Amino acid sequence: MKLYLIAGEASGDARGAEVMRSLVPLAAARGVNVEFHGAGGPEMRALAPAIENWSGEAVVGLWDVLKKYPYFRGKFKAMLREMIALKPDAVILIDYPGFNLRMAKALKRLDPALRVIYYISPQVWAWNRGRIPQMARTLDLMLCIFPFEKELYEKSGLKTVFVGHPMLDSLAPKKGAQPRQELLVGLFPGSRQKEVARIFPVMLGAAEAMRASRPELRFEAAAATDALAETMRKMSGNFPLTVRLGGSHELMNQAAVGMVASGTATLEATFFEMPFVLVYRVAPLTWMIGKRLVRIPFLGISNILAGREIIPEFLQNAATPVALAGALLGMLADPQKRMEQQVNFKQVIADLGSGGASIRAAEAVLAETGNTGVL
Numbered sequence: 001m002k003l004y005l006i007a008g009e010a011s012g013d014a015r016g017a018e019v020m021r022s023l024v025p026l027a028a029a030r031g032v033n034v035e036f037h038g039a040g041g042p043e044m045r046a047l048a049p050a051i052e053n054w055s056g057e058a059v060v061g062l063w064d065v066l067k068k069y070p071y072f073r074g075k076f077k078a079m080l081r082e083m084i085a086l087k088p089d090a091v092i093l094i095d096y097p098g099f100n101l102r103m104a105k106a107l108k109r110l111d112p113a114l115r116v117i118y119y120i121s122p123q124v125w126a127w128n129r130g131r132i133p134q135m136a137r138t139l140d141l142m143l144c145i146f147p148f149e150k151e152l153y154e155k156s157g158l159k160t161v162f163v164g165h166p167m168l169d170s171l172a173p174k175k176g177a178q179p180r181q182e183l184l185v186g187l188f189p190g191s192r193q194k195e196v197a198r199i200f201p202v203m204l205g206a207a208e209a210m211r212a213s214r215p216e217l218r219f220e221a222a223a224a225t226d227a228l229a230e231t232m233r234k235m236s237g238n239f240p241l242t243v244r245l246g247g248s249h250e251l252m253n254q255a256a257v258g259m260v261a262s263g264t265a266t267l268e269a270t271f272f273e274m275p276f277v278l279v280y281r282v283a284p285l286t287w288m289i290g291k292r293l294v295r296i297p298f299l300g301i302s303n304i305l306a307g308r309e310i311i312p313e314f315l316q317n318a319a320t321p322v323a324l325a326g327a328l329l330g331m332l333a334d335p336q337k338r339m340e341q342q343v344n345f346k347q348v349i350a351d352l353g354s355g356g357a358s359i360r361a362a363e364a365v366l367a368e369t370g371n372t373g374v375l
Contacts (some may be wrong), residue, residue, distance in 0.1 A: 001027065001032050001033070001034050001035070001089045001369060002034075002035045002037065002086060002087070002088045002089050002091055003023075003034060003035070003036055003037070003038075003080075003088055003089060003091075003092060003369075004037045004038045004083055004086060004088040004090075004091045004092070004093075004363070005020070005036060005037070005038040005039075005040060005044065005051065005091075005092045005093075005094060006038050006039050006040070006053070006079065006091070006093050006094065006096070006099070006100055006103060007038075007039070007040040007041060007044060007057050007094040007095065007096060008039075008054075008055065008094075008095065008096030008099055008245070009041070009095070009096060009266050010041055010191065010224075011095065012040065012041070012055070012094040012095040012096055012120065013040045013041025013042065013043045013044050013055050014041075014043055014166075014170070015094055015095065015119065015120055015166055015358075016040050016043070016044045016092075016094045016119075017040075017043035017044050017046075017047055018093075018166055018357075018358035019092070019119065019361050019365070020036055020044060020047050020048065021047065021358070022358040022359045022361070022362035023362040023365060023366070026359070026362050026363060026366060027366060029355075030366070032366075034049075035050070036048035036050060036051060036052065036083070037050045037086055037088065038050075038052070038092075039051060039052040039053075039054050039075070039079065039282065040052070040053065040054075040055060040094075041053055041055030042055070042354065043052075047169050053086050054075065055255050060181075063348060072099060073230075076099070076102070076103065076106075076270055077180060080103075080106060080107075080110070083107070084110070088114075088247075089115070089367065089369050090114070090115035090116070090117055090368065090369045091103075091104075091107060091114065091115070091116050091117065091285075092117045092118075092119060092120045092365065093116065093117070093118045093119070094118075094120055094207055095119070095120040095122070095141070095240050097122030097123075097124070098333055099136065100118070100122075101122060101131070104116050104118065104135070104138040104139055105134075105138045105183070107138075107222050108137070108138045115140045115141070115179055115368055116138065116139050116141075117139070117141045117142075117143065117364075117365060117368055117371055118135075118138060118141070118143065118210060119141050119143040119361055120143070120144075120145060121143075121144040121145065121146070121149050121153070122135075123309035125148075125149065125296075129152075130153075132152070132153060132156045132158070133156045133345075135151070135153075135156070135158060136156040136157045136158035139158060139257075140368060140369045141159050141160075141161065141364065141365075142158050142159065142160040142161070143160075143161050143163050143361050143364055143365075144160055144161070144162050144163070145162075145163060145164065145165045145166065145205070145352075145357065146162075146301075146305065146352070147162055147351060147352070147353075148305075149162070150162045157336055159169060159192055161360070161361075161364045162353075163353075163357045163358075163361045163364065164353030164354065164355065164356060164357040165267075165352040165353060165357055165361040166353060166357040166358055166361075167267060167268065167271060167336075167352075168271075168311055168349070168352060168353065168354070168355045168357065169193055169355045169356065169357060169358065171249065171268065171272070174249045174250070174253070174272075174357065175253065175271070175272060176250075176253040178253070178254070180253075180254060180255065180256050181218075181254050181255065181256060182256045182272075182332075183216055183217050183256065184217075184218050184219075184220065184255045184256055185207065185210065185217055185218070185219050185220075185255060185256065185258065185259075185328065186199070186219075186222070186251045186252065186254075186255030186257070186258035186274065186276075187203045187204070187207065187219060187220070187221035187222070187241075187258065187259055188221070188222050188248060188251075188252075188258060188259065188260040188261060188265050188269070189203055189221065189232070189261050189279075190224075190261035190263060190265070191224035191225075191228070191263075191264075193227070193228065193231070193344075195261055195263075196228055196231060196232065197231075198281045198282065198283075199261050199279055199281050199319075200221075200232055201278075201279065202279065202319050202320065202321055202324065203221075203236065203259050203279065203324065204235060204236055204239065204241070204321075205320075205321030205324075205325075206259060206321040206322075206325040206328065207219045207239065207241065207325075208239060209321050209322060209325035210325045210328060210329055211239075211240075213293050213325070213329060214329070214332075218240075218242075219239075219240070219241045219242070220241070220242040220243075220244060220251055220255070221236075221242070221243050221244065222243075222244050222246070222247055222248035222251050222312050223243050223244065223245055223246075224246070224248075225245075226245060229243050229244075229245045237245045240359070245322075248265065248268070249268065249272065252268060252269050252272035252274045253272050253274070255274055256275070256332060256338075257274070257275045257276060257277075257328050257331050257332055257338070258274050258275070258276040258277075259276060259277050259279050259281065259324055259328065260276050260277070260278055261278075262278055262279065262280040262299055262300060262302055262313075266278055266288070266300045266301055266302055266311070267301055267302060269338055270302040270345045270348055270349060271345075271349055273342045273345045273346070275337075275338040275341050275342065276311065277311065277312045277313075277314060277324060277327050277331075278299065278300045278303075278311050278312065278313045278314065279314050279319050279324065280299055280313070280314070280316065280319065281315075281316055281319050282316070287316050298313060299313055302345070302348050305348045305351060305352075306344060306347070306348055310341060310344040310345070310348070311341070312327050314327070
């Protein structure tokens with residue numbers, strides 16, 4: 001059985017690799033050998049050399065997309081040519097909606113019988129629910145990770161399986177039971193260069209304001225790569241800040257409070273029950289367009305899942321050092337407030353299921369590919 005997978009950034013690469021690892025033994029138990037092709041990142045490529053590593057090309061915001069449009073257009077056409085030659089039994093599109101939803105549409109034009117599966121539902125429920133009926137026409141199966149998504153997609157006739165959140169399996173072994181360090185503040189400015197460039201100076205300013213008020217506080221930041229770690233060290237200058245390379249989950253286990261850039265880390269911090277505030281800043285044009293498109297009351301997924309603001313959100317111009325420092329100092333001074341937030345975190349995580357997402361996703365893929373078409 002030949003499967004073609006497309007994942008566009010680091011988080012999608014990790015999810016794709018998890019499903020690949022689950023698929024191989026499940027398929028073998030049914031006497032099926034699986035071949036993996038496509039494009040992803042280093043984790044997927046380590047499992048299948050036929051998968052190209054292109055995850056370093058991920059972009060954030062409208063301006064970045066426009067600048068790299070010729071590159072993505074070329075990759076899009078090259079992947080279509082590759083699939084025409086390969087004739088896969090199914091295509092698995094992992095997150096990355098700006099690219100992958102267009103790919104699904106193009107694939108169905110080429111061959112309506114080809115099985116097109118989407119893993120990690122695009123958050124169209126936040127910015128364009130009108131796209132859901134179109135997705136129902138171009139996708140054969142949606143594998144969603146949030147419980148409320150299943151009913152939403154099935155209303156449009158799209159076959160949907162709630163597999164649970166893959167984070168539960170990957171993070172469970174990392175959750176510690178040690179007490180938090182009451183004087184430690186964690187900074188999590190994101191995993192991309194432009195995120196860090198926009199968000200880290202605000203976080204650093206907040207740290208400086210907090211230290212002016214409470215000199216005994218310690219500050220540590222998590223950097224996703226060597227390059228980002230070096231950038232953050234240079235930006236922090238003489239301020240006494242420790243920058244960890246990796247180690248974000250360990251820091252989330254240890255910090256008394258933290259400030260977290262909106263994104264995957266928001267749900268990770270929720271899982272580790274670190275009291276925190278959410279920070280979000282993008283280019284002004286991206287913000288202006290996003291405000292018109294987004295139709296949800298909160299940005300943070302934990303707040304969306306809770307149905308109320310359990311995590312204070314500081315967005316765009318409201319994300320100032322003074323505002324962040326004030327919120328975090330208030331949390332440090334009020335153990336009851338932190339405890340209430342942690343209780344809410346437990347409920348959010350409980351609602352995501354009990355683990356085993358990649359296995360359920362793999363089982364759904366095998367069930368869906370029982371009767372496939374080819375390009």
